[in-house]
Amino acid sequence: MLDEIVETLDPVPAGWVVDATVGGAGHSAALLQAHPHLSVLGLDRDPRAVSAARARLESFGDRAEVRRTRFDGLDATLDELGIAEIVGFLFDLGVSSPQLDEGGRGFSYRHDGPLDMRMDPDSGPTAGDVVNGYPERDLARLLTQYGDERFADRVARAVVEARPIHSTAELAELVRSAIPAPARRRGGHPAKRSFQAIRIEVNQELQVLGPTLDQALGRLARGGRGAVLTYHSGEDRIVKQRFRTASGGDRPTPPRGLPVEVEKAPFALVRPATRSPSQTEVDTNPRATSARLRVIERVAS
Numbered sequence: 001m002l003d004e005i006v007e008t009l010d011p012v013p014a015g016w017v018v019d020a021t022v023g024g025a026g027h028s029a030a031l032l033q034a035h036p037h038l039s040v041l042g043l044d045r046d047p048r049a050v051s052a053a054r055a056r057l058e059s060f061g062d063r064a065e066v067r068r069t070r071f072d073g074l075d076a077t078l079d080e081l082g083i084a085e086i087v088g089f090l091f092d093l094g095v096s097s098p099q100l101d102e103g104g105r106g107f108s109y110r111h112d113g114p115l116d117m118r119m120d121p122d123s124g125p126t127a128g129d130v131v132n133g134y135p136e137r138d139l140a141r142l143l144t145q146y147g148d149e150r151f152a153d154r155v156a157r158a159v160v161e162a163r164p165i166h167s168t169a170e171l172a173e174l175v176r177s178a179i180p181a182p183a184r185r186r187g188g189h190p191a192k193r194s195f196q197a198i199r200i201e202v203n204q205e206l207q208v209l210g211p212t213l214d215q216a217l218g219r220l221a222r223g224g225r226g227a228v229l230t231y232h233s234g235e236d237r238i239v240k241q242r243f244r245t246a247s248g249g250d251r252p253t254p255p256r257g258l259p260v261e262v263e264k265a266p267f268a269l270v271r272p273a274t275r276s277p278s279q280t281e282v283d284t285n286p287r288a289t290s291a292r293l294r295v296i297e298r299v300a301s
């Protein structure tokens with residue numbers, strides 16, 4: 001949904017845009033190319049993404065800055081750089097193609113590798129710690145919550161019985177055999193949902209999203225816009241709720257006929273409320289299938 005994102009940030013005033021998930025800087029480069037009035041601060045917790053983004057954005061000189069941090073370090077990074085206000089933000093959540101494609105990172109059920117899945121390889125527990133260490137009921141809960149896995153109890157039981165599990169190939173096969181045969185044939189690879197759930201747990205992906213959106217909204221200048229691309233329902237729910245609250249959607253409607261003055265909300269949703277990728281995009285990039293884009297604008301101080 002690159003074109004939609006570039007287009008949505010077209011009308012914003014001149015200034016800094018935060019790309020909170022800069023990855024390989026595909027979005028950042030397109031923004032800088034299309035909008036000479038914008039500069040981009042890219043953040044990523046993955047040191048390899050930071051190197052790739054720096055290399056990709058080098059030609060934009062001081063219009064681009066890339067920092068390694070988890071995205072809830074947004075406020076601290078802006079303070080460090082002396083940037084008080086931003087005119088845009090972008091979150092393209094989840095895992096990147098290079099992370100998935102490199103078997104050694106342990107994100108993929110398609111490539112054998114260690115049970116790692118950490119976006120930041122220098123901190124936090126690994127997928128191995130989750131898979132081999134969590135109590136069965138906690139495993140089942142996270143497979144349901146973060147993976148919408150219908151057979152979470154069966155998968156969790158199979159995992160606990162097979163411990164210790166050493167590799168992604170071992171885990172993928174274990175999940176596949178725990179799912180009843182008729183269900184294996186539906187909804188893509190049978191280990192897809194479990195791998196997504198474990199990755200979300202390892203990287204604590206949902207815990208920092210809401211507070212970081214609040215930081216980004218708090219920094220947004222009038223006329224500035226924020227765009228968030230999500231890939232599963234748990235993420236989308238958080239974004240929807242945050243944007244709804246910011247745009248006054250939670251406020252009670254005043255009783256009809258009473259002369260109540262309603263204060264204007266500082267943000268407005270940019271319609272349509274959600275956008276999905278075109279069929280052509282889904283055909284060329286299957287990962288985009290579940291993508292949802294939400295955009296918000298600051299309309300008052």
Ligand SMILES: C[S@@+](CC[C@H](N)C(=O)[O-])C[C@H]1O[C@@H](n2cnc3c(N)ncnc32)[C@H](O)[C@@H]1O
Pocket residue numbers: 020021022023024025026027028043044045046049069070071072092093094095096097119205208
């Ligand atoms: C889907 S990719 C972004 C791809 C990017 N838009 C591009 O054009 O190449 C998501 C990136 O966000 C990073 N990421 C995810 N959650 C993060 C977090 N909480 N803090 C910092 N980086 C995060 C990942 O390491 C990954 O590189």
